[in-house]
Amino acid sequence: MRIIDLRSDTVTKPTEAMREAMARAEVGDDVYGEDPTVNRLQEMVAGLLGKKAALFVPSGTMANQLAIRIQTQPGQEVIAESKAHIVRYEQGAAGALAGVQLHWVTGDRGIMGPEHIEAAIRPKDQHSIQTALICLENTHNAGGGTIYPLSTIERIRAVASAHGVPMHLDGARLFNAVAATTLPPAAYAQHFETVSVCLSKGLGAPAGSLLLTNDPALIDKARRFRRMYGGAMRQAGILAAAGIYALEHHIGRLKDDHDNAKRLARKLQQIPAVTINPQHVESNIIIFDIIGHRLCPSELVAALRREHVLINAVGGTSFRAVTHLDVSTRQIDAAADAFARILG
Numbered sequence: 001m002r003i004i005d006l007r008s009d010t011v012t013k014p015t016e017a018m019r020e021a022m023a024r025a026e027v028g029d030d031v032y033g034e035d036p037t038v039n040r041l042q043e044m045v046a047g048l049l050g051k052k053a054a055l056f057v058p059s060g061t062m063a064n065q066l067a068i069r070i071q072t073q074p075g076q077e078v079i080a081e082s083k084a085h086i087v088r089y090e091q092g093a094a095g096a097l098a099g100v101q102l103h104w105v106t107g108d109r110g111i112m113g114p115e116h117i118e119a120a121i122r123p124k125d126q127h128s129i130q131t132a133l134i135c136l137e138n139t140h141n142a143g144g145g146t147i148y149p150l151s152t153i154e155r156i157r158a159v160a161s162a163h164g165v166p167m168h169l170d171g172a173r174l175f176n177a178v179a180a181t182t183l184p185p186a187a188y189a190q191h192f193e194t195v196s197v198c199l200s201k202g203l204g205a206p207a208g209s210l211l212l213t214n215d216p217a218l219i220d221k222a223r224r225f226r227r228m229y230g231g232a233m234r235q236a237g238i239l240a241a242a243g244i245y246a247l248e249h250h251i252g253r254l255k256d257d258h259d260n261a262k263r264l265a266r267k268l269q270q271i272p273a274v275t276i277n278p279q280h281v282e283s284n285i286i287i288f289d290i291i292g293h294r295l296c297p298s299e300l301v302a303a304l305r306r307e308h309v310l311i312n313a314v315g316g317t318s319f320r321a322v323t324h325l326d327v328s329t330r331q332i333d334a335a336a337d338a339f340a341r342i343l344g
């Protein structure tokens with residue numbers, strides 16, 4: 001039986017058509033700026049997000065870390081939500097590589113309000129550490145794929161501008177927010193000095209992310225640090241071609257993943273041991289709790305694996321399932337049946 005892999009949308013494999021686009025890609029040495037396919041991808045994404053410049057990098061983590069490195073000085077502070085990817089899943093890179101301290105703010109399912117940000121910005125006095133950057137994540141992964149209301153971003157932006165603090169958007173899944181709201185990506189991106197987007201989540205490319213900004217000096221700086229961090233690639237056009245294909249063919253279908261996520265959430269809600277509010281499922285990520293079951297989280301994950309369903313335990317009683325282009329609606333129903341058999 002085929003595995004139903006709901007651990008992440010990062011597990012998606014390139015389609016035949018994407019592989020063909022990769023095989024056909026015109027390439028050159030991107031360290032010399034001579035890979036035409038990388039250049040085309042960078043222009044395409046900059047255009048989509050309404051930014052002047054883009055830099056192709058191997059991963060979302062690198063894009064986020066470059067954004068932090070180029071906009072801060074060691075000893076400064078970066079505001080981020082307490083469950084943000086930058087806080088939880090980047091191996092402390094902001095401290096290790098940029099020498100900054102992260103100031104965690106707890107949001108509501110990952111979404112911070114302007115009042116939280118106002119309270120977290122440090123006074124500009126001799127004693128206080130200085131706030132150098134504010135990071136938002138949209139959609140918010142550990143918050144359960146939550147989408148920042150544009151009005152909240154606008155109000156946070158107003159606070160940031162009043163204090164002269166730049167903003168970075170971890171937009172690893174920005175296109176999921178775009179698919180869910182039908183807002184253009186630039187409507188979000190306009191409020192941030194830097195934005196990172198990923199091609200290897202729901203868009204289905206095998207690797208690659210971009211860092212975007214309007215400031216050519218920031219992109220030059222990012223290019224140097226990309227080299228320092230080991231992320232300068234050569235004939236990267238093969239990967240960029242997958243990204244171009246993904247952007248041309250896979251944005252529209254993200255809505256199917258959101259429908260599948262809602263469907264799974266509604267089915268999980270029928271199981272008494274599961275705590276979930278399907279209304280909280282806004283995109284392709286489902287976070288739910290299993291409380292008081294005889295199996296501990298690792299045993300539950302193992303039991304589901306025996307039924308060919310893969311999910312992640314994400315701490316305490318919480319679990320995460322993520323829908324994506326390699327999971328059909330029929331497989332969602334089969335996964336829900338497996339949950340019911342094990343937990344019922």
Ligand code: TLP
Nearest residue numbers: 008010059060061062085089141170172
């Ligand atoms: N997220 C991965 C894991 O690292 C947790 C996943 O399975 O969801 N920003 C956000 C919001 C992300 O969710 C991720 C990956 C990244 C950045 C980093 O992307 P990569 O894995 O390309 O470094």
